[in-house]
Amino acid sequence: MSSTDDDVVLSMQDVEVHFEQSTGFLDMFSEPDTVNAVDGVSLDIHENEVIALVGESGCGKTTLGKTAIGLQRPTGGSVEYRGQDIWEAKDGRGEIEIPHRDIRQALQIIHQDPGSALNPNRKVLTILESPLKKWQKHLSKPDRIARILGMLERVGMAPPDDYAYRYPHQLSGGEKQRVALIRALLMNPDLILADEAISALDVSLRIEMMDLLHELQAQFNTSFLFISHDFSNARYITEKVGGRIGVMYLGELVEIGSAKEIAENPQHPYTKALRWATPDFQSIGRTDQMPIRKIDIPDPVNPPSGCRFHTRCPEAHETCATTAPDTFEVTETQSTRCFRVLEDHEYWESPEITDESESESEEAGAGADDATSESEAAGD
Ligand SMILES: Nc1ncnc2c1ncn2[C@@H]1O[C@H](COP(=O)(O)OP(=O)(O)OP(=O)(O)O)[C@@H](O)[C@H]1O
Ligand code: SF4
Ligand SMILES: [Mg+2]
Structure with a gap:
């Protein structure tokens, strides 16, 4: 699909959605937790474009999708429909070129159930x-x-x-x-958010429904933001129509590219792990061992420092624990948040993080805590 800046229907710049989460009565006396549901996401959706968002449960797909169509107010960054800030239109702030009513009509949703x-x-x-x-x-x-x-x-x-x-x-x-x-x-919309809209259907019906979406998308010139936890469905819905797949991890868009690039030449270690775990892709460059160090997903209330994936990444080096990677362009259409795509970066000189090195540093950390508490107990 060829696209220009003129045909951008929806533009999100550095979007952040943080939720304050209260954990009960005792919270009256303490600060509420902040859930970092979405952080630093920039994404343009073009006319007639189909974008699929994938990523494991809780990574922020629904929150980002709702933010894109104006159902969730971001706590940072901006969301524009055809150049009009959605929330300025809603609040009646600034010079409003497109009224909020038109924006609501243009951005629609179909739900999972x-x-x-x-x-x-x-x-x-x-x-x-x-x-x-x-x-x-x-x-x-x-x-x-x-x-x-x-x-x-x-x-x-x-x-x-x-x-x-x-x-x-x-x-x-x-x-x-x-x-x-x-x-x-x-409603004659410009963009439809389809949030797990086919997940509840039988496998055979899913293909039928995705074919129908393609047909209607072409007839009605509608863009789709299609959310799925299933990588194969994301590929099916995007590949035929020259769409893109975006991969989310712990609130961040860690990789985006054409369906072919993401399915056949992923650059981010997390995308590689997702592909490894998808039965349809298991013939592509398959290794026996899952390319991930830990199964546990970190808590979005307290995301890891540096690269958020470093606690699970099999390629992590010590730099990754302290420095957050920017988004780097790999091709005209593919970009990724990982130092490994840079030939010349301190990442390559910094020591690898392995499960052993991590547990050693945890033990050393625990020892330091013990020493502190002992000295505190001794009244030092
Ligand atoms: N209204 C809210 N208040 C507090 N936390 C929320 C709220 N909505 C979502 N979250 C949290 O934000 C994070 C992202 O949630 P989100 O629903 O966007 O994930 P998801 O990727 O759509 O997950 P799933 O695949 O399970 O639907 C989760 O940790 C979730 O618990
Ligand atoms: S920046 Fe480091 S930890 Fe993050 S994905 Fe790349 S190699 Fe892994
Ligand atoms: Mg969801």
């Missing part, structure tokens, strides 16, 4: 009429109905006048998800 997003007491026709009534006020009732029946047919729900008069409980999971997709598309 379509059942909960569809009112169980309303027929499909009524569910789908309500966005049209709100956002396309000029349409007459017969026009609205014709548009809805046309969409139902287009997504394979035929005969449409049968489906239009069903309640959500009379639909399968895949059909509910199609209704949710139509509802989002009827």
